[in-house]
Each structure stands twice: as structure tokens, then as C-alpha cells.
Amino acid sequence: MRHGFRFLLFFPVALGSLCSADIHLSPGGAISTLEAARDAARLAPKPARILVGKGLYSITEPLALGPQDSQVTWEGSSDGQSVISGGRRIGGWKPVGGGLWRAEIAEVREGKWYFEQLWVNGRRAVRARTPNKGFLHMDAPATSGIFPSEGSDAKKWEDSLRYLAFCASHETIRELGKATPGELGDLTLVVPHSWDIYRYRVKKIDPIAGAVLMTQARKAEWRQFLTAKEPDGRFYAENYRAALDAPGEWFLSRDGGLLYYPLPDEDMSQAEVVAPVAEMLVKVDGAEHITFSNISFVHQLWTKGTDDYGDSEAVYRLGAAIEINRSREIIFEQCEIAHTGTYGIWFNLDVTNGGVWHSHLHDLGAGGIRIGPTNEPREGTGFITVDDNIIQQGGRFFADAVGILVGYASDNTVSHNDVGDFFYSGMISGWYVGYGESFAYRNRYENNHIHHLGWGVLSDMGGFYNLGAALGTVVKGNHIHDISRYRYGGWGIYADEGTSGILIENNLVHDTTDPGFRQHYGFYNIIRNNIFAFGKNAQIGRSKPEGRLRFIFERNIVVWNEDADLLEGDASNWNYQEKPLPGEPRKSYEIRNNLYWPIGGKMPARLAGTWTWEEWR
Numbered sequence: 282m283r284h285g286f287r288f289l290l291f292f293p294v295a296l297g298s299l300c301s302a303d304i305h306l307s308p309g310g311a312i313s314t315l316e317a318a319r320d321a322a323r324l325a326p327k328p329a330r331i332l333v334g335k336g337l338y339s340i341t342e343p344l345a346l347g348p349q350d351s352q353v354t355w356e357g358s359s360d361g362q363s364v365i366s367g368g369r370r371i372g373g374w375k376p377v378g379g380g381l382w383r384a385e386i387a388e389v390r391e392g393k394w395y396f397e398q399l400w401v402n403g404r405r406a407v408r409a410r411t412p413n414k415g416f417l418h419m420d421a422p423a424t425s426g427i428f429p430s431e432g433s434d435a436k437k438w439e440d441s442l443r444y445l446a447f448c449a450s451h452e453t454i455r456e457l458g459k460a461t462p463g464e465l466g467d468l469t470l471v472v473p474h475s476w477d478i479y480r481y482r483v484k485k486i487d488p489i490a491g492a493v494l495m496t497q498a499r500k501a502e503w504r505q506f507l508t509a510k511e512p513d514g515r516f517y518a519e520n521y522r523a524a525l526d527a528p529g530e531w532f533l534s535r536d537g538g539l540l541y542y543p544l545p546d547e548d549m550s551q552a553e554v555v556a557p558v559a560e561m562l563v564k565v566d567g568a569e570h571i572t573f574s575n576i577s578f579v580h581q582l583w584t585k586g587t588d589d590y591g592d593s594e595a596v597y598r599l600g601a602a603i604e605i606n607r608s609r610e611i612i613f614e615q616c617e618i619a620h621t622g623t624y625g626i627w628f629n630l631d632v633t634n635g636g637v638w639h640s641h642l643h644d645l646g647a648g649g650i651r652i653g654p655t656n657e658p659r660e661g662t663g664f665i666t667v668d669d670n671i672i673q674q675g676g677r678f679f680a681d682a683v684g685i686l687v688g689y690a691s692d693n694t695v696s697h698n699d700v701g702d703f704f705y706s707g708m709i710s711g712w713y714v715g716y717g718e719s720f721a722y723r724n725r726y727e728n729n730h731i732h733h734l735g736w737g738v739l740s741d742m743g744g745f746y747n748l749g750a751a752l753g754t755v756v757k758g759n760h761i762h763d764i765s766r767y768r769y770g771g772w773g774i775y776a777d778e779g780t781s782g783i784l785i786e787n788n789l790v791h792d793t794t795d796p797g798f799r800q801h802y803g804f805y806n807i808i809r810n811n812i813f814a815f816g817k818n819a820q821i822g823r824s825k826p827e828g829r830l831r832f833i834f835e836r837n838i839v840v841w842n843e844d845a846d847l848l849e850g851d852a853s854n855w856n857y858q859e860k861p862l863p864g865e866p867r868k869s870y871e872i873r874n875n876l877y878w879p880i881g882g883k884m885p886a887r888l889a890g891t892w893t894w895e896e897w898r
Contacts, residue, residue, distance in 0.1 A: 419514025653690025
């Protein structure tokens with residue numbers, strides 16, 4: 282009986298070994314490249330495992346995986362030192378005076394390579410910029426009297442100049458004029474526009490008129506220069522030699538010279554300087570059952586060459602270092618994704634049942650994780666799990682990116698993540714603006730820590746931000762705090778345009794510039810059992826009245842300081858009985874059974890604007 286029992290225990294293990302294979306990948310081994318390991322796995326029985334040994338695997342093109350690469354696990358060393366890098370180390374540094382060091386890059390001189398990000402000893406170096414902190418400012422829009430029409434339609438040209446040209450002080454123009462003629466095409470003006478940032482290339486500087494003309498206009502109401510939302514005309518200039526004036530900065534000339542100003546503790550004879558080469562690191566299309574574990578994915582290129590670049594909210598047209606399409610059960614666990622130029626991972630078209638968990642995403646050029654497409658409403662992507670990850674230090678090149686962006690995708694779970702240190706929103710759910718088909722239903726956002734966002738750079742943001750119909754979506758148990766905006770809209774939970782059918786409960790939201798909860802427009806949302814505390818200006822917000830029941834706000838605790846308002850806006854924002862639509866209740870919102878606690882214990886006479894507590898009741 283003992284022998285038979287042993288046989289029964291042993292037999293499944295033996296059978297498993299007959300049906301799988303281990304492939305050993307190491308920098309100095311018989312199989313030393315990712316492609317060689319992939320090709321070996323294609324010939325092996327499935328499921329197969331690629332043991333990615335400790336070391337650096339440098340690539341210039343993405344690892345491409347398709348249907349024939351299914352049922353494979355890529356398993357790195359347990360100490361986390363299996364590194365896939367899309368970068369190239371830069372050596373040959375020589376001092377050139379003034380505290381600067383220079384390296385020569387032949388491929389840049391020959392027009393074969395250009396990069397806009399650089400890492401020194403694992404730290405993202407600062408591209409030479411002016412001012413080193415803060416912003417320069419526009420004074421006024423420029424007119425066709427300064428920059429005459431270049432075509433036959435003078436009226437159209439005049440209209441374009443609102444997005445294309447500006448006047449500034451002589452000091453600012455003098456500073457921009459330090460760019461040499463050879464540098465002018467690469468001189469970049471980084472301009473915040475409410476909730477996005479545009480990177481303009483300079484076409485012409487008129488030192489007499491004190492005006493600047495950009496190469497291309499991006500026409501949208503919020504992108505006009507010097508609007509009510511952006512009256513300061515903020516911008517900074519980067520990528521010209523004269524701006525290289527502070528330790529930690531760098532500048533790449535088209536003649537192939539890479540200049541760097543070391544920090545006081547950096548030894549350039551020993552420094553590890555890495556520039557990005559690969560535009561993507563991994564590309565999966567049409568595969569299933571692939572797992573990556575214990576692997577670091579680092580250094581990814583993004584560049585637009587001599588073109589300008591701008592996007593709308595969350596830089597939604599931007600790609601990712603790792604992109605998955607038409608696949609299922611693609612999993613990343615205990616991985617690192619860092620030093621990117623774009624987003625980290627994107628589960629894009631028709632991807633199901635995959636996920637990212639127990640991973641660390643940091644030093645991100647844009648955001649962390651994307652789920653679903655954003656270019657057009659469609660079904661197909663869903664059941665993705667993003668759990669127990671740290672996603673921090675984002676928006677380092679595209680400041681309008683977000684930690685997690687769920688576009689047209691349903692039935693996803695985003696839970697137990699730490700998302701912080703971004704310049705815009707922490708999480709965005711949904712992408713359809715208004716009441717149309719959003720294809721972003723039944724998503725769950727639970728027990729996340731979302732914090733330290735905005736940093737006073739952009740406006741119109743939320744720790745958690747929803748767009749469009751969200752039927753069955755739950756936002757529960759999250760801790761959201763320290764949201765600080767530039768001019769307006771630093772909300773904790775923001776139900777923006779069309780948000781409908783969402784449940785928001787058991788969240789702790791505090792220390793926001795503006796209300797912990799705010800609804801723009803939408804209907805049938807439930808906000809219950811939350812704590813909203815210490816909004817600097819107000820605690821609860823709503824706008825754009827409609828003739829339907831917009832939300833029920835019940836069993837919440839609201840705490841605020843005496844110098845803040847309870848409600849955002851004035852009485853017009855809180856019209857209780859708006860003209861109802863047919864079949865709708867007369868009440869446009871219900872607020873009931875809540876505990877209000879102003880610090881000091883006494884209800885203030887004023888709740889919002891000139892509106893009193895008694896008038897509201």
C-alpha cells in the first residue's frame with residue numbers, strides 16, 4: 282500500500298514535466314537574447330517556462346509575441362535583477378569647462394537617433410530649461426500686424442494666432458533669443474492649458490515686437506493663450522544650450538554633442554548614463570496565457586523629432602512601453618516598470634482576463650496603466666485586474682497623464698493600489714463625454730490609496746475622475762487626499778460630464794483644494810457612508826442643473842474648517858426644485874441623514890457665497 286500511494290503522488294508530477302519545458306535565458310548563456318528564448322519556447326511543449334537569469338537584456342526593438350507564444354511564463358530571478366532595457370549606455374565623457382561634461386554620439390550627428398529623456402545613475406535628469414523652477418509668462422496675444430498671414434485667408438490666420446502666437450516682456454524675449462539659429466527648431470515651449478499641456482516648437486521670434494510664433498496651432502477653446510482659465514500665460518522653455526545652467530541638467534545638440542552638468546556628488550568617470558532607444562519594450566497581439574514575473578522593464582524612447590506635440594486630457598492618444606491587443610490572460614506580477622517616455626502598460630483592443638499585480642511602476646514619462654481604447658467607443662476589453670501595485674512619480678514628461686486610465690472597458694477591478702505623485706488626476710474611469718454609450722460599465726475601484734496629486738500645476742482634476750455613463754460602477758473604500766490644483770477644480774471624487782449610475786461609498790476623502798465630492802452633470806448617482814473632510818474652499822459641489830434626480834447624498838460625515846464653505850458655489854448651484862423632465866421627481870438631488878461637523882462645533886451662518894444655512898434647509 283505504501284508503494285502504491287507513493288506512485289499516485291509522484292505520477293502527476295512526472296506527467297507535468299513531460300508536458301512542459303524550462304528554457305534558460307542568461308546574458309552569457311547558450312540562449313542569450315529575448316528573441317532566441319522566445320523562438321526556443323515556440324518549439325517546446327506547452328506550457329513552457331523561460332527562466333530569465335539575472336542580468337541586463339538590452340533591446341532596440343520590442344519583444345513581439347503572437348499566438349505561437351501562448352502558454353509561456355517569463356520568470357525572472359527572485360532578487361529582481363532580471364532587467365529588460367530599451368536604453369543604451371552613453372560613455373566617453375570628457376570635461377569641457379564651466380562644470381560641464383560632453384559625450385559624442387555619432388548616430389545623433391548623422392540624424393539616425395534623437396532622444397528627449399536621459400537617466401544618470403537611475404535618476405531622470407532635467408532637460409535644460411528656463412526658468413529652472415516656475416514659469417515665464419505671456420503678456421498678450423500677438424496679431425497679424427506682427428506676424429502677417431502666410432496664406433490667402435487673412436481672417437482664418439487672425440483667428441489662428443490666438444492659439445499660435447503671443448507677446449512677452451523684453452526680458453522673456455531676450456532669454457528665448459539666446460537659442461541659436463541651429464537650435465531654434467528644437468526649442469520647446471511647454472504650455473499648460475487647464476487640464477492638458479502642449480509642447481510647442483518655436484517657428485519665429487521677433488525681438489523688435491517682442492513676440493513669438495509657434496509652428497502649429499491646436500484649436501480648442503481651452504488652448505487659447507491668455508484666457509480666463511489661464512490668465513497668467515504660463516510656460517517654460519527647454520532644450521537649448523543657454524538654458525543649461527544648473528546641476529542635473531542636460532542638452533543634446535543636433536551635432537551629436539551631449540552635454541551634462543553633474544550634481545555635486547556625481548563622478549562622470551563612473552556614472553551610468555542611459556539614453557532611450559526602443560520605442561516599445563513588449564508588444565503582445567493575438568496571444569493567451571502569458572505571464573511575466575520578477576522582471577524589470579526600463580528605459581523607453583519617446584520623441585517627436587522636430588514636430589510639436591499636444592494631446593487632450595490624460596494624453597489619451599499616447600501609447601505605452603508595453604502594449605497588449607486581441608489577447609487574453611496576459612499577466613504581469615511582481616514586475617517593475619520604470620524610466621518610460623509614455624504610459625507603462627496598455628491593455629488596449631479586445632483584451633480580457635489579464636492584469637497587473639504586486640508590481641512597482643515609477644518614474645513614468647506619462648501614466649501608469651491603461652485599460653481599453655479611447656479613440657472611439659467600442660466593446661471588447663474587460664475583466665482586467667489591477668491589484669496591489671505602487672504607481673508613483675508619473676507625468677515626468679507629459680504632466681497631464683494619470684496613474685490609471687480606464688477608457689472604453691467594462692467589468693474591470695482596480696484595487697489595493699497606491700497611486701500618487703502625479704500632476705493631474707489619479708484615476709480616470711470612462712471616456713465618453715455626455716450621455717451616449719460609454720462602454721465603461723460595472724468597473725470596481727476599491728481600497729486604493731490615491732494621494733498627492735496636481736501639485737498646483739493643472740486644473741479640473743480629481744483623485745478619482747469619472748466621465749460618462751457608469752452603470753454598475755462602484756467606487757468604494759478608497760483613501761483620497763492632498764489634491765492641489767492650479768486655478769480651479771482640485772476635487773477628491775469628481776463625477777464629470779454624464780456620470781450616471783455610479784455608487785460611491787465608504788471612502789475617506791480629505792485635504793483637497795476644492796470639494797471632496799463634486800458632480801458636474803449626470804443622474805441617479807448614490808454617494809453614501811463616506812467621510813469628506815477639510816476641503817480648503819468647500820466640501821460638496823454640483824453644477825449645470827438638469828430636470829432629473831442627479832444624486833442621492835446620504836449617511837455621510839462632512840467635516841470642515843470655519844474659513845471654508847460647506848457647499849461649492851451659491852444658491853444657483855443648489856436649486857432644489859428644477860423644472861423636471863417627464864416622469865422625473867421634482868427634486869434634482871436628495872441630501873439626507875448626514876452628519877455635518879464644522880471645526881469649532883458651531884454651524885456657520887454662511888454655507889456658500891451669501892447663502893445661509895437656514896435658506897438651504
